[in-house]
Amino acid sequence: MENNTIIKTSLDPRSTFDKYEKRPLINAVTTESYEPKPQAHNSKIIIESIIHGFDNFRKFSRFYAFMGLVAGSFFSSLLAVDNLSQLFPTFFNGYLQYIVPHFFMHLYIVGLNQLADLEIDKINKPYLPLAYGEFSFTNGVITVASFLFLSFGSAWMIGSKPSLWSLLVTFVLMTAYSINLPFLRWKKSTTLTVMAHAIGMTTSFNIAAFMHMKTFVLKKATTYPRSLFLATVVMAIFFAVVAMAKVFWFCVSLLEIAYGAAILIGASSPFLWSKLFTT
Template identity: 75%
Template sequence: MNASTTQAYEPESHADQNSKNIIESIIHGLDTFRKFSRLYAFMGHVAGSFFSSLLAVDNLSQLNPTFFNGYLQYIVPHFFMHLYVVGLNQLADLEIDKINKPYLPLASGEFSLTNGIIIVASFLFLSFGAAWMIGSIPSFWGLLASFVLMTAYSVNLPFLRWKKSTILTVMSHVIGMTMSFNIAAFMHMKTFVLKNATSYPRSLFLVTVVMPIFYAVVATAKDLPDIEGDKAAGIKTLAVRLGSKKVFWFCVSLLQIAYGAAILIGASSPILWSKLFTVSAHALMALILWNRANSTDLSSNISLQSFYMFIFKVRVAIK
């Protein structure tokens, strides 16, 4: 009886173990892809491009399935381009990431160098392939700007590897993000999806004037937690040259200037409710930012990384 009982339950035990292993393998694979894709950065792209797309809407009746389908046509190729950009940066910074970000799949060895190259090349092909199939010229130019600028930022070739220069780093991020997050998204929805004549509303002016300040801060503040690895690689970022404290408060000052500009532009609005909301909302965000900055431990890389992630949140809030 004991022998027959063991035989009856043994196959089920193996089946359960196999199912558990498969589930664990899937979960591990998804987590590895999450770390590779840096999805928190792409969420900023989604928020920026979506709100810029809304600026192209002339009346609420245009918020229909055509609008949302058109937005998906924009964001999908840009998601593939985002994966190319973050993957290429991990390939180019492999030795640096072993110091600064050892948890990333390439730095930890979860992805081999060959696999990384195949993945990055595949996403680049998918990005431009999807854009070609959709046929949106504004979307294509946004992708091209991201490709050219961020490739020049990352790859270590003559006249490239722009991350070695603070000016070129800020320039590549500001131009690339402004084009991809804001201008290309607006023009895609305005001319390709809604089939309207090109126009430049006051709100677009706010976005294209204020948001580049945030993009400049993102390009500068991202190096604050990475000073150790950048020093070892001989990359003299602004944080390496001036120290974390000076660069940190420089970034905070730029953000306060951005909120101040948003308040001034909002105060000049002829619409009362828009004026009250814009001024009060951005004044509140400036206060929250100031309190958050004063609670940051500048001697802790974890605290600096947390503040960097906070910037992504306030960047969305300004929209």
Template identity: 45%
Template sequence: MASMLLGSFSLASSLTAGSYVTKASWYKTKKIQNEYLIIRHQQQHNLKHHYRCIEAASTSKERGRSYSVTAASGESFEYEHQDPRPKSLLVSTKDSLNTFFRFTRPVGMIATAINIISGSLLAVENLSDISPTFFIGLLKAMAVILPMHIYNVGLNTLTDFEIDKINKPNLPMASGEYSLGTVTIIVASSLILSFGLGWIVGSLPLLWVISFNFIFSSAYSMKLPLLRWKRSSVLTAINYIVDRGIMFNLGLFLHMKTYVFKRSTMYPRSLIFAIVFMSIFGIVIALFKDIPDIEGDEKFGIRTLAVCLGPKWVFWFCISLLEMAYGAAILFVGATSSFLWSKLITGLGHAFLASILWYHAKSVDVKSKEETFSFYILIWKMLMAECFILPFVR
């Protein structure tokens, strides 16, 4: 009996011990599995972080390629970056318009539009002339002239493609956003549109404006015998004087005076002043625009005044010329006006512009392409400001 009890006790002990061993093994196995899963999860997390770093550092040309990374466990993972959402029609249209806007050289386009308004206002004799008839004539002038501006910059883009890669690499054609075929279509379409609308409108002075602009801009840019005037600073200055200084302002004045208002031609002092002052601005722009482009011009053998005499000499010559023009405007135009409001606006306005020009000129490093280009844009802004003053010259 005792032996039976002892055997039973031994069997129970062995079963209990076996049970404890089994449970311990199970818990140990479970612990190992959990640790493995944690390590596995950590590796995947690190791998995803690594992919995000690769994606952030990749360039636009590298997008779409596959990346293969080998994990520490020896397994291979592949990641292929693709844009999950294609551009919407609205975004694509916005990008296209932005590219076209940059192609038109927006500073020049805006300055041309403001100059059209200013030249048209020179024909206004009293406030009653500011009527729907005036605005219709103004819109016709805009519709005819602005496409010709696009032709000008487009033709210059075609002929200066290699130079722009150095001087203006952000332009659509130089950067590869526009192809040669695209720019050619834009240039041809703009030219046809300008002359077509000019013919439909039927204003002879507007046809003069776009015809002279077409001839002089083509002579400035085209690589043909006796042309390519941009190679000479003197010919470039003559181009600006005749085209933008004389024909542009005279043509717009006659368009409003004879075609819109149907009046006899009389040439007021405001028109003479506008022609003279805009011609001076034309000379300054023709010379100054070459300062930021010295590197490309030298490489392609374009002997501008900035290349021959140096940027510093041309810079201060342009500043001096503009300052003298502002001084003459104050003394001989503003001070001699018979209207008090004209004296105040033209006198104080030109004094203010002269002080701004001198203030900014003193801090420009003429050896810096970025600073001289920024100042070149400022000169265009000064021209726009002058366009607002011109109609008040009486």
């Protein structure tokens, strides 16, 4: 009886089928398991490294701060334009000649500030590449010095005097603001901080951008219109507020003065559309 059971089981066609049917299923699972090819794996690593590098550069460059310069200098440059025929391509080509050297100067400023505040940033802003250790201090110094050279070098090649002296003023003030040397590190003083930001920003955002477009690009005589005066005064107060943002209500008062000055100057304009729009 016991032998018959064994023979019957071994001859059972269903058992034979199961025996041979299951084996290829197991083999299929094991042989078809995906393993990335070395070439594809290397390509993925390279792409991820490039993306990671761009992300670190984004954090290092603080693009959001540069957008203020782009907007301010663009609209100040527009004040020098007398008619629409000067916009294409003269205006935009001239504006690029102004903004490119200032972009490199912006990278120098934010980079120098991170180098000078390295120990502080390790606590307050550990996500920055220098503070996090993604960039070494030596590489940071080389990078910052390179951007400074590119800034003055490109402006020198373009040949715009307003752009050059704007870069020089910004370089002196922002270096004195950040670097920790005797008689410098102006960020420790509220008065010097306000002065550095107000003068540096209004120079590059307003005055130099207008003069570059008026005298260098459009080749016209130097003038100082009311609109430029309005933009410079209001933005000087605005940047003073930015520099002293910790003193909240004092900053609110300064902003009220800035907007009040804009309303008064706009209301006194002889042009109705300017009077209504500015007010």
